[in-house]
Amino acid sequence: MSIIETEVEIDIDVFSDEEFQIEESVNEAKKIIDRLVVENRWIKGDFEDDYWEVTQIQYNENFKAFDFNLLDSAAFNPSLPLFFKEMVKCWIVNLIDKYKKGATTSLILFLKGFELTKGFKVDKKITLLKFIEHSDYSNKYKVDMINSICNFFDYTDIEIADDYVPSLVQLKSKIPYESNIRQLPPSKYVLSFSYYLEKHFDKVLDEAFNEDSKYKEVFLIFPLIIWWRLTNVIPIRPTEFCLIKRDCISDEGGKYYIRLPRNKLKNTKRIQIPDKLLIDEEMYELIKLYIELTNRFGHTDTLISYRSIIHGGASNRAFVTKNLNQFKSLNLDRLIKRFYKVMETKYACQISKEYQVLPNDTRHFAFVSLMMQGYSPVEIARLGGHQTIKAQYHYSGHTEYWVDCEVFRLMKKIKNSKIVTMQTGTIPDEVKLKAYDYNNSSFKRKMKVGHCKDVEQRCESKLCYFCSHWGISTEEYIENKEKIRSDILAKKNNINELTATIRNINKQIVSDELSRRDSGLFNKVRSKSNALQSEIYKLALLCSKLGGGEVLDGEQVRWS
Incomplete structure (x- = not known):
């Protein structure tokens, strides 16, 4: 199978929705083939054959060819699993079923990478990286090649992924290309x-x-x-x-x-x-x-x-x-x-x-949650079903949802009240604490902004309104809204910096063998995670006082 010269037509992600398990995956692949045969889409070849012909639409005379003969050269790399070809076939059948148009191109790109690296040998990784970076192909072609190979590695979780995935993901980040791949929902x-x-x-x-x-x-x-x-x-x-x-x-x-x-x-x-x-x-x-x-x-x-x-x-x-x-x-x-x-x-x-x-979105959310809570990459890999640490390298993003979720969860806990309203397509507002709990306290000590309701003035934060003893009247809140707004944004920026720090440290630990032996890095992650939890709690505390989603000029609050 020769490499294609035309613009590729896929938007496959580096993440796979499926997971390879030899017996279950082969059986499921055969069931999908049987169904496509009934739908008159599968034209030629059984699962065991090395040449298939499949069409996108029923009774369409134009077909796509899938040729697996090149995989017989898997002997180039004896460290590959004995059932490597079955892995590739199961992966492709799932792509045929899910993407229809992109499966053929995915196989071509994958096989080109396989051929360049003599079966993904470790010492041939640089050959692949140089080909992708310096070839005359379009940036879309290069990104799709990286995505196809990484998607296969994510699907199979084979050992060679440890050596290839971080380098491929790093290279992808340097390629200027606006992908159409679906992002996680806001x-x-x-x-x-x-x-x-x-x-x-x-x-x-x-x-x-x-x-x-x-x-x-x-x-x-x-x-x-x-x-x-x-x-x-x-x-x-x-x-x-x-x-x-x-x-x-x-x-x-x-x-x-x-x-x-x-x-x-x-x-x-x-x-x-x-x-x-x-x-x-x-x-x-x-x-x-x-x-x-x-x-x-x-x-x-x-x-x-x-x-x-x-x-x-x-x-x-x-x-x-x-x-x-x-x-x-x-x-x-x-x-x-x-x-x-x-x-x-x-x-x-x-x-x-x-x-x-x-x-598959919740898998991303859970990985980020574990990371932000200070779990070590080894424990995250064990919980996530990864046999290698580096397999989680490209799950380091998507912190927005976790931060928002934590703020919202803590708001509900702090207010201990039921959600009563909902704006279409937004986070529900919670019960407003009308004068921000101002009139319910008999003791009030005037502060720069608002009042302290604690006789002993036991401060919990440098900024009073991040303290549980703080209160403010409606009139004074309106007067100081811009300052409060500015301080909330500063708090949010601090949260963003902490999440970025935790992500970067985890990436370093994941990609560098020596870093995994540095106990100081693990302690730093735990320290930053504790600081992050504290900052999120303070933000949730203030937002619960000021009415949830209408803190900033009546607009829905964005925590991250």
Whole structure:
């Protein structure tokens, strides 16, 4: 297969939504091929063959060719897995199913990288980097080549990714190109989704215990709640979540665990990935309740009962597939899309498709959350199912959502009140503390801005309004609004600097072997993480006093 001379037509990300597991992945790839055959899209070749012909549209005479013969030269690098070709084939089948147009180009770019590096040998990495950087191809071509190779590495998590991914990602950052690859939704849209998901779940659960007819909706919303709460804490791919077994939870002397579908490693030199993780009691009870409610529908191989979803109503017949004992990524995706329609029809909150959450987004959120909380890269890799530390190199962004989420979570905790209003597509405003708690205190000591309500004047911050003892009248707030606004922006800038510092230190630890032996760097991460938590709490404290989303001239507050 020769390298293409024309402009490539893909926008594949460096992140893969899927994860390779030899038996499951091969079986799933064959099922996808069977389906494409029925749809008259798969023209020629079985999974075991090295030449395929596939078309994008039913009965279309124009086809795309997929040639895997070059992979026979995998002997150039004996360190590659014995089933390397099967890995590539499973990866490509998933791309054919997801992207349609881009799969052929992805394979061509990947095979060019494979050929240049003699099977991704470590000592040939510079050859690949020089080819990408100095070739006459367009910047889009170069970026797509990096994305295709990194996407494969993310899908397979093979050992050579340790040597290639950081260098490729660094090179990509130097290439001037405006990509069309989808970005994660802005935090306000993600928080809107989270807010209404929790609200709708509580509503239908309460109604279900009083009205049998409401049970159907419970079975459609419950899987989303489990997925959302679990995968925002533990970095899990959609396929991994869907494959969680029915008997996944256990109570061992008051400690609660969940078992994930992860492969045990024979190579003890690599990071050992635990398949049994500690969870809190709330998550345990949530999953336990779901199992009890869905046992009535009979056997299921997976935690999520597929039959219970079908029971949700005739309109959900589209969820049906051949194997009723398994819950699939496609089903999860459809449940998420269905809930956005619920948000629109029941709560008048419409979010455009480009800003809607996708199944793999929570994996990014969870990686950032662990990093910002000061977890070491080794622990993050173990929780995220990565066999190498460097595999997490390109998960270091997307801090905006985590910061916003933490501020909002702390605001709710501080105010200890229910959310009562919601602006379409924005973070919900919380109950306003009318005169900012000014009239509810008998003691008031005048300060430069506002008043101190503590007789002993136990200061918690250099700036009074980041202290829990501070209060202000409506009139004085209006007079000092610009100064408060300026100080809030300074606080936000400080938070941004801390998150950037933590990201940079983690990148250094991930990419540099010597840094991983420097205990001082780990202590610095923990120190910066503690400082970040303190700054976020102070910002949440002030914003809860000043009315949540209307602090800055009636505009929605942007924390990061």
